[in-house]
Amino acid sequence: MTIGVTVNGKLYQDECDSVSLLVLLRDHWRLLGTKNACAEGECGSCTVLLDGELVNACLVLAAQADGREVTTVEGLADGDRPNTVQQAFLDAGAVQCGFCTPGMVLAVSDLLRRTPDPTEAQARRELAGNLCRCTGYQHILDAVRLAAEREAGAR
Amino acid sequence: MSAGIGAAAAQPDHLAKVLGEFRYASDLGSADAVWAATVRSPHAHARIDSIDSTAARRLPGVLDVITAADIPGRKLFGQMKVDQPVLAMDVVRHHGEPVAVVAATDPDTARLAADRVAVGYSVLPPVTDPVAALRPDSPAVHSGGNLLSSKRIRRGAAQQGGLPPADVVVRGEYTVGMQDPAFLGPEAGLALPTEAGGVELRVATQWLHLDQEQLAASLGLPADRVVVKPAGVGGAFGGREDLSVHVPACLLALRLRRPVLMWYPRAESFLAHVHRHPAVLRYEHGCTASGRLVYVRAEIVLDGGAYASSSPAIAGNAATHAAGPYDVPHAWIDASVAYTNNPPAGAMRGFGTVQPCFAYESQMDRLAVATGLDPVEIRVRNALRTGASLPTGQVLTGPAPVAELLGRLKALPAPADPPADSGAVLARGIGYAAGLKNIAFSEGFDDYSTARVRLRVVDGRPVAEVTCAAVEVGQGVLGVQRQIVVSELGVTDVRIEQADTRFGTAGPTSASRQTYVTGGAVRAACRAVRDAVRELAGSNTARCDGTLATVLGDRVIERTAEFHHPPTVPLDPVHGQGNSAMQFGFAAHRAVVDVDVELGLITVVELATAQDVGRAMNPLALAGQLQGGAAQGLGLALTEELVLVDGTVANPSFATYQLPTTMDVPRLRAEILELPDPAAPYGLRGIGELPAISSTAAIAAAVRAATGRPVRRVPIRPEHLVDPEDHP
Numbered sequence: 001m002t003i004g005v006t007v008n009g010k011l012y013q014d015e016c017d018s019v020s021l022l023v024l025l026r027d028h029w030r031l032l033g034t035k036n037a038c039a040e041g042e043c044g045s046c047t048v049l050l051d052g053e054l055v056n057a058c059l060v061l062a063a064q065a066d067g068r069e070v071t072t073v074e075g076l077a078d079g080d081r082p083n084t085v086q087q088a089f090l091d092a093g094a095v096q097c098g099f100c101t102p103g104m105v106l107a108v109s110d111l112l113r114r115t116p117d118p119t120e121a122q123a124r125r126e127l128a129g130n131l132c133r134c135t136g137y138q139h140i141l142d143a144v145r146l147a148a149e150r151e152a153g154a155r
Numbered sequence: 156m157s158a159g160i161g162a163a164a165a166q167p168d169h170l171a172k173v174l175g176e177f178r179y180a181s182d183l184g185s186a187d188a189v190w191a192a193t194v195r196s197p198h199a200h201a202r203i204d205s206i207d208s209t210a211a212r213r214l215p216g217v218l219d220v221i222t223a224a225d226i227p228g229r230k231l232f233g234q235m236k237v238d239q240p241v242l243a244m245d246v247v248r249h250h251g252e253p254v255a256v257v258a259a260t261d262p263d264t265a266r267l268a269a270d271r272v273a274v275g276y277s278v279l280p281p282v283t284d285p286v287a288a289l290r291p292d293s294p295a296v297h298s299g300g301n302l303l304s305s306k307r308i309r310r311g312a313a314q315q316g317g318l319p320p321a322d323v324v325v326r327g328e329y330t331v332g333m334q335d336p337a338f339l340g341p342e343a344g345l346a347l348p349t350e351a352g353g354v355e356l357r358v359a360t361q362w363l364h365l366d367q368e369q370l371a372a373s374l375g376l377p378a379d380r381v382v383v384k385p386a387g388v389g390g391a392f393g394g395r396e397d398l399s400v401h402v403p404a405c406l407l408a409l410r411l412r413r414p415v416l417m418w419y420p421r422a423e424s425f426l427a428h429v430h431r432h433p434a435v436l437r438y439e440h441g442c443t444a445s446g447r448l449v450y451v452r453a454e455i456v457l458d459g460g461a462y463a464s465s466s467p468a469i470a471g472n473a474a475t476h477a478a479g480p481y482d483v484p485h486a487w488i489d490a491s492v493a494y495t496n497n498p499p500a501g502a503m504r505g506f507g508t509v510q511p512c513f514a515y516e517s518q519m520d521r522l523a524v525a526t527g528l529d530p531v532e533i534r535v536r537n538a539l540r541t542g543a544s545l546p547t548g549q550v551l552t553g554p555a556p557v558a559e560l561l562g563r564l565k566a567l568p569a570p571a572d573p574p575a576d577s578g579a580v581l582a583r584g585i586g587y588a589a590g591l592k593n594i595a596f597s598e599g600f601d602d603y604s605t606a607r608v609r610l611r612v613v614d615g616r617p618v619a620e621v622t623c624a625a626v627e628v629g630q631g632v633l634g635v636q637r638q639i640v641v642s643e644l645g646v647t648d649v650r651i652e653q654a655d656t657r658f659g660t661a662g663p664t665s666a667s668r669q670t671y672v673t674g675g676a677v678r679a680a681c682r683a684v685r686d687a688v689r690e691l692a693g694s695n696t697a698r699c700d701g702t703l704a705t706v707l708g709d710r711v712i713e714r715t716a717e718f719h720h721p722p723t724v725p726l727d728p729v730h731g732q733g734n735s736a737m738q739f740g741f742a743a744h745r746a747v748v749d750v751d752v753e754l755g756l757i758t759v760v761e762l763a764t765a766q767d768v769g770r771a772m773n774p775l776a777l778a779g780q781l782q783g784g785a786a787q788g789l790g791l792a793l794t795e796e797l798v799l800v801d802g803t804v805a806n807p808s809f810a811t812y813q814l815p816t817t818m819d820v821p822r823l824r825a826e827i828l829e830l831p832d833p834a835a836p837y838g839l840r841g842i843g844e845l846p847a848i849s850s851t852a853a854i855a856a857a858v859r860a861a862t863g864r865p866v867r868r869v870p871i872r873p874e875h876l877v878d879p880e881d882h883p
Contacts, residue, residue: 027262032182033175037339037389038421042809045339073175086173090165093775096783097629098172099339099389105173124817131809133339133390134629135779136786137817 003066007031008075014062021065022046022057025072033073033102037131044130047103048072054110056129073102076109084154085109088147089140096134104130108144117148159642160837163775166634167651168627180343180359180386185414188345189218191400191407192265192417194255194272195426196247199283199802200296200496203245205275206255211268216260218411220272221403225410228375232398234365236304238297239462239499241373241402247276248296248461249498250803251426256403258411281496281802285458286435288493296461296494303459303492304467306474308731310546311450311485318485321441321449325521329438329514330868332796333458334431334787336503337814340389342399342427343418346408353380354405359388361395362663363624367656373402374409381405384655391628392787393502394428396665397464425807429464429501430797432457432492434473436514446526446533450485451518451546453477455511457500459492464501466492471598472507474731478546479515480557480591480741481537486546488731496802502665504787504847508592513869516588516852520859530856531565531587534558539591539741548732554830557589557741560765563826564745570761573749581749583760586856589743590849593736594841595668595720602668603719605659606676608640608684611711617703619646621680624654625661625673630843631776632669636677638773643681646703659717667740667841668720670772675718675836683714721834738832742766742845744785744853750861755873757793757858759819762850765826769840777842778825784846786820792854793819796870 001017005024012029022039025031025048035045039058046057049071057070076083082090085108095101104127111118111126118126123144124137132140158164171177208220223230223242230244231237243254255272259265282288288301295301312319344358353376360366363383371378388395400417408415419427439452455473459466474490490507503509519537523530538557544550564587573581596602607622619640625632633651640649654661661673692706721737747761762785771777794813798805806812831838851869859866862876875882 030184032178035179035339035389036181037341038809040421040808040810043339077174080170080174082170082173089173090169093163093779095166095169095172096631096779097338097340097388097390098169098177099179101172102175127817129816131339131814131816133337133392133787133814134783136782136784136815136820136823138782138820138822139775139779141817141822 003062005065006069008071017063019062020058021060021062024062025057031072031074035099035102037099044103044107045100047106047130049106049110054107073105076105084150085112085147088143088150092139092143092146094135094139094143100130100132104140108147112148112151116151118144158638158647160638160772162638162773164634164638164773166631167637168633178387179340179389181341181418183343183345183357183386183416185345185416188414188416189258189260189411190262190265190416191256191258191403192269193253194269194274196243196250196252196254198247198276198278199250199281200279201247201276202279203243203247203274204277207273208255210273211257211271214264214268214271216264217257217268218260219258219407220255221406222255226373226406229372232369232373233463234396234465235467236463248496251498256407258407258415283495283497283799283802285456285493285495288495289456289491296496301494303463303494304470305489305491306470306731308474308486308488308546310548313485313487314730318450318452318487322444323522323525324439324441325518325525326439327518327521327867329436329517331434331510331513332870333433334503334791334795335425335797335812336392336394336428337812338390338392338394341419341421341424344386344400344404346404346415348408348412351380354408355382355384356401356405357384357386358401359386359395361391361626361628361665363626363656364660365663366398366401369398370401370405374405382656385626385653388626388628391664392504393506393665396502396663397429399427421809422807425812426498426804429499431503432459432469432500432510434510436510438514438518440518440522442522442526446528446536448481448483448537451478451483452487455490457492458495458497460495460497460499462499464499466500469507472593473511475547475735476508476591477511479512480539480589482539482543483546488546497799498804504784505844506666508590509848509851512588512590512848513852513855516856520856531561534561534587534589547726547735549734549736553832554767555741556767556828556830559828560741560743560767561587561589563765564743564763567745567763567824570747579751580753582752582861584748584750584857584861586746586853586860587743588849588852588856590845591739591741592667592844592848594738594740595666595671597723597736599723599725601719602662602672603717604661604672604676605715605717606673606680607713607715608677608680609711609713610684610707612704612707615704616648617646617707618648618650619644620650620652621677622652622654622658623661623673623677624658625669626664627653628664630780631773632664632673634776635670635674635772639674639677640681643678644685667843670839671835671841672718672720676716678836679716679718680714683716684712687712687714738835738840740840740842740845742849744849746853746857748854748857748861750858750876755876757871759789759821759854761821763824764846766845767828767830767840768842769832769835770829770838771827772839780843781825781846782823785823785850786815787847788850789820789854790815792851792869792871794870
């Protein structure tokens, strides 16, 4: 079966339907921004948007992604210009080793799309599926606030 | 200068990280690469009777299978004691020990073939209890016996074989479970054969040069034919000091004359790297009726697991830090590391100081109860100060603001009461803990870093290029190099190159040392460059400025510097006395918890820390270290434990090894002291480990205060709190 997935606006195709979306993205299509840190849906490092819905790519079968649209971290920026959430991560010091960052950035972008002005408690609940080993999350939550304020200011 | 020292400056690698363009070791690729997968022991202890790779080799796509017999050079490795087989020979001594490695044209075939390597084992009873392992009647894990390393310290009357009487005596035994560094970026590397018959390895590591030395020995190659290059590191915390994919990947690359890729899936990663030493700590403290410490007796047994890794230095740290940041005139301290058939333990943030901190701070809480003193008051009365001496006899010459750190925390307002409508019966508790840590390498190790600074003009503007082999693991060593150059040379276009082993060593990214030693090396190289510029200009004006490009013209000024930190000495073997450390850092934590008294569930409501950093080189990076370190301490206090069943790891998964999430870690309030150390570059102190030391103990103290339970073990499980009879 041929799998066709539109990733960041570009159609990718593959003959392999017995793998996860994560394996397609990383190993078959070399879209390496999406990270693999557990491959069992526990860490959130492989968070992507599937038709606008936040998913762990490791838990999505290739066949489930067929014919659908995926946004990965590579699809957020305007060229080398980070989007509001990415810029907020830079300014708030929300990055250390950075391995969780692609997934976090997608999760935060999704949160702010649905809840433009989240309380910290809401942000904590929403991001609980994304592990970070370096930061203790505080600067990530600061980045959520910063991005929310900047997006509000831009409206 | 907005990007210089003291600025909340951006890190050079962060833009690529937020864009998803940064490449980690596990992102490496090569068009004609083969993949390697490891065969690991399912047993904690077994004799290897046979290894049959026939079925594996029969799989289409399998190119090679290697075992210990194929290692051309030294078959053992080890940072401090060469005792660990690259691939097991006649016996496996821990669950997950590598036995063979398979190379194939794709990762799935490699994994499948690894599963088809038939290893015949005769299972042996494992040695799993470190205390029992040290008894004379224990079976031996290694032929030399189970005492991997030990360190003794005798201070005051203990040097004559006794301890003086005291008005108040408290005794306790404390246990620390096995914490895993659990960095998110898996172990990975790409080995490439070179034309000269050598090999190049790109790998996630903490110390390129030590890897090179060990690799060359096992490959049987001269060091100059083995080049180790840094690949992007997704966190480390001590767990990347030892070899991982190194030797098998390089050996297969040499045998097959093709690039070899290796990475460990999560479950394998849990088995493949060292963990924090589990520990059993028996303490006795004596104090006067007014709460002044008279003596401490500490017997610390650390579980080293099957191989040494950095256990000898960790035993040293456990002993030298056993009394904590307190002035105790008489000390009787023994720290031992036992070999067992548990997974090997080694470096993890705090390096032998975390376990004693939980024990001595638990003791301080009990002394407070016994003397009727406030827990902060008894700590302040005994706090180390400038001029005080440690159990090693080392006199603290620099700032030692333990009392001030505790005072800052005590003065913080208490958080609001727990919600009355939560439906649960909540008990609130507040706990304090303080810790200290030696910075950089101790006990006589010549610890240094090397940096080169090159100044030239590009497109009419001065550019400074820094070359250094200090490994960035996420802590910000690239950024701090840039800040130093900006401040020293006044040049804003600074490019940092992470060197490989063809450049001089920077030592490891460990022991809270890189900002100190690499910072010192970059500063020295900058100053040499600055002197050369002044000579060129024929003027002694203070700094490089707007005229620099004119002065330089098309000249390139390049200077390389080594920076050695102040010397230390080994401890004497009889009484453990000596100036073994060149600098100490100090920090304290306050934790506020709510405990659901019916379910034993613990919520950390608030965490605060106070730390003396000497000089805040980058306040944003500093805050990140403080917050992240406290979160790791929270994990050890409450949830993080690799559970062993007869030596086998029961939970090598993020589903069951529970890292703290956004729901678990509160905001950290930080009180920063900047008391300069006159001996250190810019007066700074190493900061990276202190946040992870007393945070665990503070949370345990808060749970103790909330519940009245003794809390003698971390992680604290709910059943420890609700089943008093089973957990006295």
